[in-house]
Amino acid sequence: MRLTCLLWGLLFCLGLAQVAQAQNNKVVEVVVDKRGLRKVSESLILSTIGIKPGVELSQENVQEAIRALHGLNVFSDIQLYADPVPGGVKLIAVVEEYASLEEARFKGQKNLKEKEMKDAVGLVAGQVVAPKDIARGRQKILNLYADKGYLRAEVEGKLFDAEVPGKVFLQYDIKEGEKVKIAQINLLNLQAFSEGKIKKQMKTKEKRWWRKGEFKADTLALDKDQILAFYRSKGYQQAAIVRDSVYYDESRRNLFIDLELEEGIQYRLGEVQWEGNRIFGEEQLRDKLGMKKGDTYKYGGQELAYLVKSAYYEKGYLDTEVMPEEHPRGDTVDVFFKVFEGHPFLIGQVNIAGNTKTREKVLRRELALRPGDVYQQSLVQESQRRLSMLNYFKDVQIQTSESQLDTAKAIDLTFLVEERPTGTASMGAGYSDRDKMVGTIGLQIPNLRGTGQNLDFSWEFGTRREQFLVGFTEPWLFDTPTSFSLRVYTLNQQYYKSFDRKSNSANVRLGRRLKWPAYSTVSVGYQLRDDSYSDFQSAYENLEDDPRYQARTTSSFELEYQRDTRDFPQFPTKGSVFSYRPEVASSLIAGDVDFHRHEVIFNYYRPSFWHFSWSLETKVAAVQGFSNWDNNNLPFFDRFTPGGVDWWDGQVRGYPDASLGPRLDNSLSGPNIGGRAMMVINLEYRFPLVNQQFYGLIFADAGNSWDKATQLNPTDLRRSTGVGFRVMVPMMGMIGFDFGYGFDRRKVDGERPGWITHFQFGPRFF
Numbered sequence: 001m002r003l004t005c006l007l008w009g010l011l012f013c014l015g016l017a018q019v020a021q022a023q024n025n026k027v028v029e030v031v032v033d034k035r036g037l038r039k040v041s042e043s044l045i046l047s048t049i050g051i052k053p054g055v056e057l058s059q060e061n062v063q064e065a066i067r068a069l070h071g072l073n074v075f076s077d078i079q080l081y082a083d084p085v086p087g088g089v090k091l092i093a094v095v096e097e098y099a100s101l102e103e104a105r106f107k108g109q110k111n112l113k114e115k116e117m118k119d120a121v122g123l124v125a126g127q128v129v130a131p132k133d134i135a136r137g138r139q140k141i142l143n144l145y146a147d148k149g150y151l152r153a154e155v156e157g158k159l160f161d162a163e164v165p166g167k168v169f170l171q172y173d174i175k176e177g178e179k180v181k182i183a184q185i186n187l188l189n190l191q192a193f194s195e196g197k198i199k200k201q202m203k204t205k206e207k208r209w210w211r212k213g214e215f216k217a218d219t220l221a222l223d224k225d226q227i228l229a230f231y232r233s234k235g236y237q238q239a240a241i242v243r244d245s246v247y248y249d250e251s252r253r254n255l256f257i258d259l260e261l262e263e264g265i266q267y268r269l270g271e272v273q274w275e276g277n278r279i280f281g282e283e284q285l286r287d288k289l290g291m292k293k294g295d296t297y298k299y300g301g302q303e304l305a306y307l308v309k310s311a312y313y314e315k316g317y318l319d320t321e322v323m324p325e326e327h328p329r330g331d332t333v334d335v336f337f338k339v340f341e342g343h344p345f346l347i348g349q350v351n352i353a354g355n356t357k358t359r360e361k362v363l364r365r366e367l368a369l370r371p372g373d374v375y376q377q378s379l380v381q382e383s384q385r386r387l388s389m390l391n392y393f394k395d396v397q398i399q400t401s402e403s404q405l406d407t408a409k410a411i412d413l414t415f416l417v418e419e420r421p422t423g424t425a426s427m428g429a430g431y432s433d434r435d436k437m438v439g440t441i442g443l444q445i446p447n448l449r450g451t452g453q454n455l456d457f458s459w460e461f462g463t464r465r466e467q468f469l470v471g472f473t474e475p476w477l478f479d480t481p482t483s484f485s486l487r488v489y490t491l492n493q494q495y496y497k498s499f500d501r502k503s504n505s506a507n508v509r510l511g512r513r514l515k516w517p518a519y520s521t522v523s524v525g526y527q528l529r530d531d532s533y534s535d536f537q538s539a540y541e542n543l544e545d546d547p548r549y550q551a552r553t554t555s556s557f558e559l560e561y562q563r564d565t566r567d568f569p570q571f572p573t574k575g576s577v578f579s580y581r582p583e584v585a586s587s588l589i590a591g592d593v594d595f596h597r598h599e600v601i602f603n604y605y606r607p608s609f610w611h612f613s614w615s616l617e618t619k620v621a622a623v624q625g626f627s628n629w630d631n632n633n634l635p636f637f638d639r640f641t642p643g644g645v646d647w648w649d650g651q652v653r654g655y656p657d658a659s660l661g662p663r664l665d666n667s668l669s670g671p672n673i674g675g676r677a678m679m680v681i682n683l684e685y686r687f688p689l690v691n692q693q694f695y696g697l698i699f700a701d702a703g704n705s706w707d708k709a710t711q712l713n714p715t716d717l718r719r720s721t722g723v724g725f726r727v728m729v730p731m732m733g734m735i736g737f738d739f740g741y742g743f744d745r746r747k748v749d750g751e752r753p754g755w756i757t758h759f760q761f762g763p764r765f766f
Contacts, residue, residue, distance in 0.1 A: 025057045026088035036096040038166050039128070040074055045093055048072060057082065057089060074098055074128045098128040101170060102162040104137075108174035111148060117141055117172070129159065129170055141172060149214035152177035152252055181207040182215050183254035188243075192236065192263050201230045204257070215255050220246075224259070231263065235296040237333070238264035267297035270332040276339035280311055285337075297333050301326045308337060316344035316374035318411070345375040348403040348410035354417040358392055362452040363415065365476055366390065375411050382518075387417060391569045392447050394420040438462035452476065454485075464494040481513035483523070496658070498671065499536045499549070501637070505529040509558075519565045525558040528590060531635055540671050542664070547633040548673065554635065555591030558583040566605060570728065571692055573613040577603040585638075594630045595638065597623040611691060615684040619650050622677040622709040631676070639674025640705040643718075643748075645738065645758045650680030652703035653758055654720025654740030659748055661705035668750040675705030677712040694727045701740070718744040722755075736760040 030051055032042045049065040051057070062080060069078050077096040082089045104123050106114050121137035123129065134157040145153035154175040159168045185206055187195050199205075202223040207213025224241050231239035243260040269291050274282050288311045289304055291297070299307070301324035312320035319342035327334040347369050352360055366386040368379040380398060387396045399414040442458035454473040460466065469489035477484045491503045511523030532551040536544045543549050559582050566575035583597040599621040606614045623638055625631040642650035644657030652660055661678075664670035680703035686695050702717035724738035738758040745753045 025082075027051055027053050027055050027057055027091055028085050028088040029053060030091045031093070033092060033094040036077075036094065038097050039100065040072075040095075040097060044072075045069065045095065049091075049093060051091060057091070069093075069095065073130050073132070076130075097166075098130050099159070099161075099166055099168040101125055101127055101129050102164070102167040103169055105169060105171040106174060107171060108176070110176060111150065112141075112144055117144065120144055121172075123170065129168060134159070134170065137170075138172065141174070145176065147216055147218060149179040149216055150176050151180040151215065151248075151255070178253065179212070180215055180248070180253060180255045182213040182257065183207060183249070184256050186256070186258045188258060188260040189263070190261060192231075192234070192266065198227060198230070201226045215246075215257075220257070227259075227261070231261075232300060233298045235266040235268065235298055236263050237267055237297060237300055238262075240264075265331050267328065267331055267333045269293055269295050269297050270329065270334040272334070273336045274339065275337070276341065277337075279315060279317065279341055285311065301335065304335065305337070308339070310377075312341065313377050316346070316376060317342055318345045318375060319343070319409070343409065346405050346408050346410045347371050347373045347375055348405050348412040351412070351414040352417070353414060354419065356419050357450045358417075358419065358447060358452070359450045361479075362390075362447075362450065362476075363387060363417070365479070365481075367415075369413070372405070380413065383415070385567060387415065388567070389564075389569055390447075390452070392417075392419065394418040438465050456487075466492045483509070483511040483513075483521075485509045485511075494535075497537055498540045499543075500534045502532045502534075503529060503637075511560075517563060520561065520563045522562075523560050525560070527554070527556050527558065529554045529556075531637060533636070543671065543673075546673075548636045548639070550633070550635075552593050552633075552635045553591050554585050554593045554638070555587075555589045556583050556585035568692065571686070571688075571695055571726075572605045572615075573607050573611070574605050576605065577601065593633070593635060593638070594627070595623055595625045595634055597621070597638070608685070612685065612687045615682070615686055617682040617684075619680045620678070620712075622712065624676065624709055634676065636674055639676060640678035641672050641674045642678055642680050642703045642705055644756075645736075645760055649678060649705075650703055651682065652680060652701045652718060652720060652742075653699065653722055653724075653738045654701065654742030654756055655718060655745065655748055656756070660703060660718055662707045668748070675707055677707075677709040678705040679703060679712060679714060679717065681717070689725075692728075694725070696723070696725045698723050699738070699740075718742065718748060724758075734760060 030046060030049065030053065032045050034042065048068045050068060051061055051065055055061065066078055066080065069075060074097055075095045076098050077094075079094040081092040081094065083092060084090075101123055103125060104118060104121060106117050109117065117140075120140040120143070122140070123133060123137060138155045138157050141155045142153060145151075145155075154177065156173045158171050158173065160171060161167075162169055182204065183206065185199065185202070185204065187198050190198065204215065204220050204223050205211055205213055224244065228239055228241065240262050241259055242262045243258070245258040247256050247258075248254065249256070270293065272286060272289070272293070274285060277285060285308055286292070288307050289299075290307065291299070305322040305324045308322045309320050321340040321342070323338040323340075325336040325338070327336065348371060350364075350367065350369065350371055352363050355363060367383045368386070369376070369383060384396050384398055387393065395416075395418045397416040399416060401412045401414075403410045403412045438460050439462060440458055440460045443455065444458070445455040447453075448455050452475050454471070454475070456469065456471040458467070458469050460468075467489060469487070471485065471487040473483065473485040475483045486506075486508050488506045489504075491501070491505075493501045493503075495501050505527060506529075507525055507527035509523050509525035511521055514520040514522060530551070530553050533549045536549075560579060561581075562577065562579040564575070564577045566572035566577060579599075579601045581599045583599075585591060585593050585595050585597075587594050599619070601617075601619050603615070603617040605616075608614060621640060623634065623640075625634055639661075640649045641658035641661050643652050643655045643659040645651045645653060646657050649658070659672060661672045661675040664673050680701075682699065682701050684697045684699045686697045688695050698721075700719070700721045702719045704717050706712055706716075720740045720742045722738060722740035724736060724740075726734055726736045729735055736759070738760075739755055740758060741753065741755050742748070743753055745751045
């Protein structure tokens, strides 16, 4: 832009003085020379000038008019003329617009996407392009590169005329350069903690051969907050970073960071006093602090106030205010809390949105709160968890808003759900070490007609296995939290080329969700099963007359208690599952086998960092006859044969399937005849590659089975470790690879320890 605004302002004032000598300087008319206009309207220019006919011209209002026009940021040149006319002067505005943008282009970028830079620059086709717009866009691009560690990037903006007059192309030429690497982080004035301890709190890391050491300004800012949070958690409430410096060496390839800290003193909690608390006693509130007198003062006053308010929130007192007063004395902090309790909030409207298939009553019956109830945050979260555990939805979110219910304050809740495909009619295939390739035709509808009922039909067929199954479950019988299920199946199976097994079974189960203990269910079931064995191969031919492999009819009653606090039904990241299942089989009712069986399962899930998580799954089981004859005649498939990826008894990867347990005649080369006691432990560290769909894992397994329950010994387990992955494929189920190394292979079958590959594909065949 030619800086004619100031020049013409000066000339105008000089000319104005001459005109004033001959005539008055009152403005008679204000006009705009339209030759330089393309987009800007004449009316906008006149209103921006702000000088009306009848106004006396002065140096001040002329300068103000020029500043206002310049502030529009659309003119490359601004000129004001004053022509003498009868009765005063005629004010003429002559302007020239900046060119408008045809397109923004970028050249030379490799590590940034063009869309990302366009969004940052913020220029759109058709708008005028001023020099400061170009400069601002350049800086935005440099900031993007700086965030990615390209601190040596160079950016230059250029304008090129387009084919259409008055339009231009804006091109940013980019030289990215190399990423700057962090050569050293200097932590100055440390006394309470070592440099290594503080650096562990930081995500910004120095360059080493195993890591890049890249610099990101926003990451360093978060690191500084994390360092101070660490100090305060250790009682150093006055810790501060008094100086931070980021600089290069002469090559501008190596970056150095200096952080100087002032730690202050470590405080401990002194006396705690309360005022205004009526709902909770002092001891109850003191327990919420998580600290007692003399403990490290690891929370500040506001954090302590939040802990106190959380107790009130759980009782529905959402407008409770807690005012903390901290009184330091030496290295001790006394805290005085003044509590304004307010009144409890009630639940107003409870709305459900997003359910396109699932009927509303299926969702409402899972909610732990009803309109008119006192608001409880834990029950709101429990309602969200229950909806997620239905496994019908991709996502469940909660929106809240304040309202009024009669004379009380209330909270309206809206549960937003996103449906996902649940029912599948499929034809497919599966694979397991035990059954090899198996084809399947099935119909699985876990949310039949949106009612929450489950229908399962499948026909599986292959060279080693054929199964036909029909199952139905009603989770809310008579609109009460009572479940009813019925399952019938028939199975013909060649068991590891050892013998053939035929089984027909029917079972019925009735369950009930318990109010206490929370997250618990109890169920009772009855099963009638016929098993027969035939076509024994050479290794098993001595077992053809063994009572464990004779045809048997098992008639059993089962009781199961389960408490499930997982956050997700598959790939959980936190929570636990505990179940105890006793079973009694009797020959008095349609059967010819008598035994009692007990199974305890405890699974524990704990989040690590990011979306990584730990999984500990354990299973202990024992089966015992009511007499020695019962023990000797206990059917083979009521015994335990863990190993490999056998999900029925228990997986211990690194060993062949169903390989752990007592052998015939105690010979390592003999067939596994199954034990009457079992223990399996699986520890996994899981990390998502695609959340809730594709996971990698590192595992350590241990397990064994013994001939008698009295022989069960946690120190006599077969151990393994390895890596694997799992992927959930729609209409096919779980696909997984595991590579396990069994340390105790010689004790199992006499083979040398080594790696075994386990492959799972399709449904789990039981």
